Amino acid sequence: MARELLSIADLQAWYGESHILHGVDFSVQEGEVVTLLGRNGAGRTTTLRAIMGLVGARTGSIRIAGAETVHLAPHRIARIGIGYCPEERGIFSTLSVEENLLLPPRLDAGRAMSVGEIYAMFPNLSERTASSGTSLSGGEQQMLAIGRALMSAPRLVLLDEPSLGLSPLLVQTIFGVLRTLHERGATMLLVEQNARAALKIAGRGYVLENGSIAREDTAANLLDDPAVVAAYLGA
Amino acid sequence: MHEFLAQLVNGISLGGIYALIAIGYTMVYGIAELINFAHGDVYTLGTFVALAIFGALGISGELHGIALVVDSGLALIGAAVCCGLIGMAMERLAYRRLRNAPRLAPLITAIGVSFILQNLMQLWKGSAPIPFPAVLPNPRFDLGPVSITAQQIAVVALAVAAMFALQIVVTRTRTGAAMRAVAQDRQAASLMGVDVDRTIAITFLIAGLLAGVGGFVSGVYYQSTWFLNGFSAGLKAFTAAVLGGIGNIAGAMLGGFLIGIIESFATWLIGGQWSNVTVFAILILVLVLKPSGLLGERVPEKV
Numbered sequence: 153m154a155r156e157l158l159s160i161a162d163l164q165a166w167y168g169e170s171h172i173l174h175g176v177d178f179s180v181q182e183g184e185v186v187t188l189l190g191r192n193g194a195g196r197t198t199t200l201r202a203i204m205g206l207v208g209a210r211t212g213s214i215r216i217a218g219a220e221t222v223h224l225a226p227h228r229i230a231r232i233g234i235g236y237c238p239e240e241r242g243i244f245s246t247l248s249v250e251e252n253l254l255l256p257p258r259l260d261a262g263r264a265m266s267v268g269e270i271y272a273m274f275p276n277l278s279e280r281t282a283s284s285g286t287s288l289s290g291g292e293q294q295m296l297a298i299g300r301a302l303m304s305a306p307r308l309v310l311l312d313e314p315s316l317g318l319s320p321l322l323v324q325t326i327f328g329v330l331r332t333l334h335e336r337g338a339t340m341l342l343v344e345q346n347a348r349a350a351l352k353i354a355g356r357g358y359v360l361e362n363g364s365i366a367r368e369d370t371a372a373n374l375l376d377d378p379a380v381v382a383a384y385l386g387a
Numbered sequence: 388m389h390e391f392l393a394q395l396v397n398g399i400s401l402g403g404i405y406a407l408i409a410i411g412y413t414m415v416y417g418i419a420e421l422i423n424f425a426h427g428d429v430y431t432l433g434t435f436v437a438l439a440i441f442g443a444l445g446i447s448g449e450l451h452g453i454a455l456v457v458d459s460g461l462a463l464i465g466a467a468v469c470c471g472l473i474g475m476a477m478e479r480l481a482y483r484r485l486r487n488a489p490r491l492a493p494l495i496t497a498i499g500v501s502f503i504l505q506n507l508m509q510l511w512k513g514s515a516p517i518p519f520p521a522v523l524p525n526p527r528f529d530l531g532p533v534s535i536t537a538q539q540i541a542v543v544a545l546a547v548a549a550m551f552a553l554q555i556v557v558t559r560t561r562t563g564a565a566m567r568a569v570a571q572d573r574q575a576a577s578l579m580g581v582d583v584d585r586t587i588a589i590t591f592l593i594a595g596l597l598a599g600v601g602g603f604v605s606g607v608y609y610q611s612t613w614f615l616n617g618f619s620a621g622l623k624a625f626t627a628a629v630l631g632g633i634g635n636i637a638g639a640m641l642g643g644f645l646i647g648i649i650e651s652f653a654t655w656l657i658g659g660q661w662s663n664v665t666v667f668a669i670l671i672l673v674l675v676l677k678p679s680g681l682l683g684e685r686v687p688e689k690v
Contacts, residue, residue, distance in 0.1 A: 204578055230580035242575035246567040254561060255568055256579045304580065 155182045155217075157308055157339050158203070163212035163222075165195075165202045172198045174363040175212070180308065180341055185334050187342040187350040189374070189384045190360035196343040197239060199360065200310045203341075204236050205229045217307060233259055235301030239312040243293045245286035249277055252285050252296055256304040263305035270299040273329060291322035298329065302338075309333070309340045316345065327353065347384045351375050359384070392533035394655045395648060400539040400608065402647020403546030407601035408624030409631070409639035409646075410553065411474075411594030417634035418570045418590045420490070421482060424497040427621015428504035429473055429595055433466040433602020434519065434612040435508055440465045441520050450522045459522055459607075463545075467599035473504075474595025475588050483584065508614035516613045519606040542604050549600045550640055553593065557636060566590055570634070619663065623650070626670040632683015641681060 158180040165173040173195050180186045188196045202210050205226040214222045221229050230236065235256075244252055250267060258264050271278035274295040280288060288296060294314060301309050314330070315323040323346065331353050334340065344350035351357055351371040359367040359380070374380045408430050415423045440462040441447075450458055477500050485493040523541060527534040557563040568576040569586045577583050605620070606612055627646040631638025646666055653665035673680060 206574070206578070226574070226577040227580050227582050230578060236578050238575070238578065242572065242578060244568045244571050244575070246571050247564055251564040251567075255564060255576070255581060257581075259580075300579065 156180075156215075157182045157184075157217055158341065159213075159215040160199075160203070161213040161215075163199070163202060163214060164210065165198055165207040166209040167198075167207065172207075172363055173202065173210075176360070176364055178358050178365055178368065180339060182307075182339055183337050184356065185330075185340045185342060185354045187344060187347070187354040187357045187371070188360055189347050189350075189357050189380070191384075194360040195363040196360055197312055198363075200236070200238075200312050200341070200343060203229070203310060204234065230304075231257060231259060233304070233307035235304060235306030235309040237297045237301040237309065237311045237314060239316060241293050241297040243285040243288070243296055245284055247285055248282050249285065249288070249296060250281045253300050253303055256300060259304045259306070265302055265305060267303075270303065273332070274299055291318050291325070294318060294322070294326060295329075298326070302333070307339060309338060311340060311342045311344070313343060313345060315349070323349065348375070351385075389532050390655065394651045396533055396535055396539060398648030398651030399644060400542045400647070401651055402627075402644035403543045404601050404605050404608070404620070404643075405624045405627045405647050406640045406643025407546050407549060407597045407604070408620060409627040409643040410550065410636055411598050412625050412628040413631070413633055413636060413639040414566075414590050414594050416628070417636075418566060419478075419482065419486070419587050421493050422497065422625070423477075423482075423594070424494070424621070424625075425477060425500035425504055426474075426594065426598060427617030427619075427624065428501050428508070429470050429617070430598040430602045430605070430620060430624075431508060431612065431614065431617035432473060432504060433470045433599035434606040434616065435512060435602070435614075436469045436599070437462040437466040437603040437606050438512075438517065438519055438612070441522065446522060447520050448522075449524050451524060455522070455524075459603075462522075463600065463603045466603040467596045470599030470602065471592045471595035474591040474598070478588055478591040483587075505614055505618070512614060514614060516611050519610045519612055521610050523607050538608050542608050545600060545604050549597055553597065553636065556593070562586070562589060623663075623666050626666055626673075629670060630673050630680055632680025635680065635683045638680055638682035 156179050160179065161177050163173055163176040176199055188199060190196050198207060201207050203214055205224055210222060212222060213220060216232050216234065219232065221232060247255065253267050253270055276292050277295055277299060280292065285296065298314060314326050318326065327349050330340065334353055342350050342354060351374055354371045357369060357371050357374045358365050408427065411426050412423065415421055444458055444461070446458055481496050481500050482493050485496060523538055525537050527536050557566060565576065565581045565586045566589070568581055569583055573583050623646055624643065627642035628639045630645060631642030649669065650662045650666055653662040657665065
């Protein structure tokens with residue numbers, strides 16, 4: 153029985169004077185991979201940031217496993233069990249690779265992943281444990297950001313552009329890891345400019361247009377829809 | 388040559404005290420982007436608390452053996468803990484609510500907190516200089532051309548031990564990693580579940596603990612204090628933090644010792660009335676020529 157893990161209703165968000173999200177509604181079930189499609193500026197990143205509590209002015213409802221979080225501060229939301237992998241990756245240069253991984257507080261000792269498991273998933277990182285965060289290549293930084301988001305055994309992982317700026321080979325590696333995580337039952341909300349790759353691992357997708365959901369469908373239907381392909385998948 | 392070495396030893400002892408205070412300035416700046424001008428007064432408060440503890444224990448002269456360890460240990464820990472708690476309290480009551488205010492607001496608040504602490508101490512002990520009991524037996528040790536007093540050894544040993552402990556906390560613990568993460572990017576740290584408020588409070592606690600150790604050490608070393616003692620010591624320690632590169636802990640230690648040595652040599656070579664001028668001339672030169680300091684990468688905002 154799938155349980156509703158994330159449920160967003162009438163989410164509105166502002167950056168200063170500009171009204172970015174005009175009432176977003178969607179939900180993510182436990183164990184599901186959902187992707188948000190949309191043009192640049194449609195509000196995909198803002199939606200993730202609003203879930204994390206980063207957008208100062210937000211109204212509506214964001215329920216995580218039934219609990220309302222729209223009013224909570226970011227670190228509280230993270231501690232409820234949201235692993236966030238931001239577009240800019242958020243790797244700390246003043247911390248070593250291992251310290252970056254150990255930064256998120258342990259939420260659930262039983263389920264939390266060990267540093268060893270993360271290294272097994274990303275062998276590149278295991279060779280760089282003592283290096284400072286920014287001496288890593290872009291791909292290694294992305295692996296570190298994803299690995300760190302998994303460390304606390306989050307109930308939901310938010311991924312913002314995980315393949316941005318990476319070579320095709322690394323994109324494959326990253327998506328391979330996401331697929332493995334999905335098979336292990338991880339719940340993920342994915343924003344990805346490589347929408348085709350995202351739809352291949354996602355079960356469902358939502359199309360964001362001008363700050364609200366324009367369409368919801370299964371990933372298979374979205375991939376088959378010529379209009380979607382023309383608009384978001386670069387033909 | 389004798390005089391040179393003697394002044395060097397003096398300068399290192401003095402520098403140990405400046406370093407302990409400078410670390411607090413630099414840590415708080417690094418993590419909260421605030422020049423906490425009340426920090427020098429927290430240091431004075433450390434001397435006052437140590438004095439009060441010695442008073443409560445009925446101690447007015449030299450201590451020996453077990454009493455030396457236990458009683459000065461109590462005064463040291465009492466001073467450090469009180470200063471740490473005062474540091475946390477001022478962050479909680481005064482600075483936290485100004486965290487997202489324009490930079491000038493917390494700065495002026497810090498000056499206000501400094502006045503409050505100074506006036507409370509004046510009310511407590513009056514405005515005259517206060518003698519501090521000479522608790523430490525003070526034999527001189529002759530090391531070839533230079534002789535070192537037990538007090539000087541105690542000052543430097545305590546300062547170095549406190550810095551060593553700090554270094555372990557900052558580089559080896561999860562709290563230290565959280566502090567470095569918050570210093571680098573507060574928002575990104577909070578997204579990883581780091582409690583930024585708590586981390587900043589711990590930083591103020593540690594800065595206060597070190598200032599308290601400095602206050603105790605300065606009482607033992609100078610055997611005198613007064614309510615405005617932290618004003619000039621604080622400014623010099625701030626200079627030390629800027630010289631080392633504000634935000635950089637190792638820089639604050641280095642800057643502290645350098646300022647102590649420079650002040651000591653300025654007093655010897657140019658005259659005591661010029662020592663403050665020399666130190667603040669260095670502050671101006673560093674701000675003009677190398678605002679990032681000797682070890683720092685950050686450029687401090689003009690304040």
